[in-house]
Amino acid sequence: MEAQKVSTSSASLLAVRQTDLMGRARAAAEAARNAAVTVDREGRFPAEGFAEIRKQRLLGIMVPRALGGEEASIGEIADVCYTIGQACAATGLIYAMHQIKMACIIRHAKGNPVLEGILKRIVDGQLLMASSTTEGQAGGNVRSSDAAIVPDGETVTLERKATVISYAMEADGIVTTARRAVDAAASDQVLLVLLKSDYTLERLQGWDTLGMRGTHSEGFTLRARAHPQQVLAEPYDRIHGQTMVPYAHILWGSVWAGIAAVATGKAQNFVRNAMRQSNGQMPPGAPHFTQAVSTLRNLRGVLASALRAYEAVMHDEKAIMALDFQSTITLTKVQVSELATATVLAALRACGLSGYRNDTEFSIGRHLRDVLSAPLMINNDRILGNLATTSMMTPLPASISG
Numbered sequence: 001m002e003a004q005k006v007s008t009s010s011a012s013l014l015a016v017r018q019t020d021l022m023g024r025a026r027a028a029a030e031a032a033r034n035a036a037v038t039v040d041r042e043g044r045f046p047a048e049g050f051a052e053i054r055k056q057r058l059l060g061i062m063v064p065r066a067l068g069g070e071e072a073s074i075g076e077i078a079d080v081c082y083t084i085g086q087a088c089a090a091t092g093l094i095y096a097m098h099q100i101k102m103a104c105i106i107r108h109a110k111g112n113p114v115l116e117g118i119l120k121r122i123v124d125g126q127l128l129m130a131s132s133t134t135e136g137q138a139g140g141n142v143r144s145s146d147a148a149i150v151p152d153g154e155t156v157t158l159e160r161k162a163t164v165i166s167y168a169m170e171a172d173g174i175v176t177t178a179r180r181a182v183d184a185a186a187s188d189q190v191l192l193v194l195l196k197s198d199y200t201l202e203r204l205q206g207w208d209t210l211g212m213r214g215t216h217s218e219g220f221t222l223r224a225r226a227h228p229q230q231v232l233a234e235p236y237d238r239i240h241g242q243t244m245v246p247y248a249h250i251l252w253g254s255v256w257a258g259i260a261a262v263a264t265g266k267a268q269n270f271v272r273n274a275m276r277q278s279n280g281q282m283p284p285g286a287p288h289f290t291q292a293v294s295t296l297r298n299l300r301g302v303l304a305s306a307l308r309a310y311e312a313v314m315h316d317e318k319a320i321m322a323l324d325f326q327s328t329i330t331l332t333k334v335q336v337s338e339l340a341t342a343t344v345l346a347a348l349r350a351c352g353l354s355g356y357r358n359d360t361e362f363s364i365g366r367h368l369r370d371v372l373s374a375p376l377m378i379n380n381d382r383i384l385g386n387l388a389t390t391s392m393m394t395p396l397p398a399s400i401s402g
């Protein structure tokens with residue numbers, strides 16, 4: 001009886017916490033929405049959205065309570081990404097990228113006092129962390145690094161050609177991959193956590209893109225000097241499989257689902273509006289709205305199933321690295337990005353010229369430009385190519401439910 005009371009009260013506490021979190025996410029989304037058009041037009045960091053995200057103290061929510069955080073789950077963070085992603089895709093994607101890096105540090109810091117100190121500073125100061133994996137001409141090959149960590153007295157140094165770092169100038173720190181040592185193989189990587197005082201950035205290229213303009217993802221030469229314990233002891237290949245890929249694919253996917261949802265919402269309003277003006281007659285584009293609803297539903301299904309699959313194995317190191325889970329979570333990115341793009345295109349066709357124009361309440365242009373980054377962000381061709389051999393070795397399922 002006593003145990004039942006305790007579990008009921010912790011369930012209601014969780015419900016209160018979730019409501020509070022979603023309320024805070026909606027406040028941040030409102031600020032992001034109000035600035036979204038200007039941020040996109042000017043191709044600049046969404047400062048207004050992040051001022052509210054900081055005010056709502058949403059940057060450190062995943063951090064353990066012992067270090068000042070709220071221990072938010074991946075499902076809760078995915079909902080925050082979805083909510084903000086509907087308002088301003090760039091703000092949502094930046095928030096997702098920050099949380100992906102947070103997940104890597106939190107899971108793999110393993111009692112390292114320097115890294116725990118950084119986590120505490122992130123919560124206290126609501127610091128925003130950027131990500132650097134893309135290097136030189138290697139494109140989206142995250143599992144290969146050229147620049148190496150070099151020991152120098154009491155410190156370590158790193159100099160890398162970081163061709164794309166979103167919001168690098170506005171971030172308070174950067175989490176970067178690097179080769180373990182100058183004599184290590186390119187795939188023998190580590191993760192290094194840097195705060196702003198640890199590095200300098202020299203601009204290599206700007207960011208004038210079709211969409212996701214507010215991510216401000218310029219290229220830099222990154223020069224860093226840090227305490228050796230700012231390098232995570234866990235090899236990056238384990239961090240990649242256990243945390244980086246699952247979090248990236250689920251949280252990016254949640255932002256893309258947000259873009260797909262807002263476009264579908266506009267299509268719904270367009271169809272309703274058209275019906276009101278024609279005595280209840282469906283406009284000719286209405287079937288495309290149904291199509292958008294259908295692909296959005298599939299997209300949500302794929303994401304929810306990936307989330308459940310990850311939650312089921314996340315504390316089991318063997319199951320998480322098994323081929324079955326790794327293929328599922330890797331393919332999630334391909335499926336979700338394609339479904340999000342298809343949904344926005346269907347919404348555009350439902351709205352017709354009103355969606356194509358940039359000056360109506362049904363404009364789909366920004367959402368389409370933003371979502372077109374999804375299949376390219378770690379290119380789907382690269383992912384499908386890399387999985388071809390694995391897929392050849394995987395037996396086809398013997399039943400529908402198994």
Ligand SMILES: Cc1cc2nc3c(=O)[nH]c(=O)nc-3n(C[C@H](O)[C@H](O)[C@H](O)COP(=O)(O)OP(=O)(O)OC[C@H]3O[C@@H](n4cnc5c(N)ncnc54)[C@H](O)[C@@H]3O)c2cc1C
Nearest residue numbers: 131132133134139140164166212376377378379381382385
């Ligand atoms: C909005 C946005 C924000 C980003 N932010 C960051 C960031 O903060 N930090 C960061 O480090 N990076 C960031 N990136 C970069 C991203 O992580 C990838 O590195 C980048 O999208 C890969 O670009 P790419 O197409 O040039 O490279 P590639 O993946 O190398 O692809 C180049 C071309 O080669 C083809 N290709 C590649 N491999 C194969 C293969 N095996 N089989 C068949 N075809 C293949 C692809 O189809 C593509 O046409 C961001 C990207 C975007 C779009």
